Amino acid sequence: MTIPQHPGLCIDLHCHSTASDGALAPRDLVRRAAERGVTHLALTDHDTVAGLAEARSEAEACEVELIAGVELSCQWKGRTIHIVGLDFDEQDEGFQAALSQQNENRWARARKIVDRLSRLKVENLLEEATQIAGGDVPGRPHFAEVMVSQGLVRNTAQAFKRYLGNGKPGDVKAFWPELPEVVQWIRAAGGMAVLAHPRKYQLTATKLRELTKDFIRAGGRGIEVSTSGQSSGDLGFLAELCRREELLASQGSDFHFPGAPWCELGKIMKMPEGLEPVWHHFKVPVDVPAPA
Numbered sequence: 001m002t003i004p005q006h007p008g009l010c011i012d013l014h015c016h017s018t019a020s021d022g023a024l025a026p027r028d029l030v031r032r033a034a035e036r037g038v039t040h041l042a043l044t045d046h047d048t049v050a051g052l053a054e055a056r057s058e059a060e061a062c063e064v065e066l067i068a069g070v071e072l073s074c075q076w077k078g079r080t081i082h083i084v085g086l087d088f089d090e091q092d093e094g095f096q097a098a099l100s101q102q103n104e105n106r107w108a109r110a111r112k113i114v115d116r117l118s119r120l121k122v123e124n125l126l127e128e129a130t131q132i133a134g135g136d137v138p139g140r141p142h143f144a145e146v147m148v149s150q151g152l153v154r155n156t157a158q159a160f161k162r163y164l165g166n167g168k169p170g171d172v173k174a175f176w177p178e179l180p181e182v183v184q185w186i187r188a189a190g191g192m193a194v195l196a197h198p199r200k201y202q203l204t205a206t207k208l209r210e211l212t213k214d215f216i217r218a219g220g221r222g223i224e225v226s227t228s229g230q231s232s233g234d235l236g237f238l239a240e241l242c243r244r245e246e247l248l249a250s251q252g253s254d255f256h257f258p259g260a261p262w263c264e265l266g267k268i269m270k271m272p273e274g275l276e277p278v279w280h281h282f283k284v285p286v287d288v289p290a291p292a
Contacts, residue, residue, distance in 0.1 A: 010266050011279055011286065013042040013069065014084055014196065014227065014252025019051030020071075021139045023257035026051035027058040029265070032258070034062035036266040040279065040286055042069030042086055042252070047102035049090045050136070067282065071196060072102065073174065074182040076211055079201060080173065083182050083215075084224070084250070087282045088191025095189035101177075106137040109174040113143060116169045122150055140164045140171075180218035187219050192278060194222035194250045198241075199234045212245055222248035222278040226271040228255075228263040239272040249275035 016022035017029045024032060026043060033041050041064050043055045049070055059066035070085045088095065114126045128146045129138035144159035153159045164170040176182075186193040195215050198208055212223065223245075225238045242249050255265045271277075279286035 009040065009286070010036075010038045011040040011251065011277075012038050012253050012255075012266050012268075013040075013067065013086060013194075013250050013278070014044050014071070014224065015041065015255040015265060016045055016071075017043060017051045017055070018134050019043075019048055019136065020045035021133075021141055021256060026055035029255075030055050030058040030062055030064055030066070033265045034064050036264070038064060038266040040065040040067060041265075042067040042084075044069035044071040044084050044086075044252070046071050046139075047073060047106060048099060048136070052090055065286070067279075068191070070099075072182045072185070073105075073176045074179045075176045076179045076214065079203075080176060081179060081201065081211070082196040083179070083186070083220070084194040084196045084252075085186035085189070085191045086194060086222075086250070086278065088186055088189040090189075092189035095185055098182075098185040103137065105174050105176060106139075109172050110138050112172045113140070113164075113170050116172060117143070117163060120147075120152060120163070122146060122152060143170065179214065183215070183218040183220050190283075192221040192248070192281065193219065194224060194248075194278060195220060196224055197227045197254060198223060198238060199230060205237070209241065212241060212247075216245060216247070220247075221281070222250045224252060225249045225275060226251040226268050228253050228268055230269065232269070235269055235272065239275060242275055248278040248281060250278040 017024055017026040043051055045051050052068060056066050067086055068088055068090050072083045072085060074081055074083055125146055129142040132142045132145050144156040144164055147153045147159045148155060183193045223242050225242050226235060249271060251271050253263055253265050253268055255263055
């Protein structure tokens, strides 16, 4: 099922490129989105806007409207939570300083992962993972690729199962800033903060409502109602939560790499009617096209 609320629109506000942990370069990601009918796209790489310039150039050529985006990591009651920032000023000095801080946090985490895995005697683990990441901060998927290439494991799934998954030696929790601070970064840069993929945190309904209220108190504006990997029950629950808390509704594929049909650009369950879309509140609002 595709995500547009109208045949003339296909809006995807969550995806990743090689600027963070995606498999496609920003230009290739935009081209793929255009081929799949996406009309409005937000590139939301983890804690960086490094891919936006390249993506914007390709978006102009492909006639795709690109919205400035980022996915920021933060802490809430000891849990890592992701906040998507949309439609902000990517050149804002305060925001750039905050992203630099996040980058340092990611490098510290990468070095700690390598330290935790040192007993495995994987040669040049950090260097090779960094090369796979295109010179940027490597994450667990990049470390997994090195393990595969050196024959330590058969595939990346086995790398996560044995060494990198939850509770394993390479599962290093970063020291992210608290949720209110991250929301304020986005607001100060003129953007809107959106709670990313709320059902992926494995919170009870009560805890998720508590998180949502704290997010609103911090200045959060929206919630991802429709994203990849959701059941119809999740969709209904999040739609009702969105209505009850009077939040703006967002949607996105959370695309990372080709070959995963459940997580493809421009493909996701249709968002329920009766919600106020976040894109109606962009600096340049996205409206339903007039009939031809």
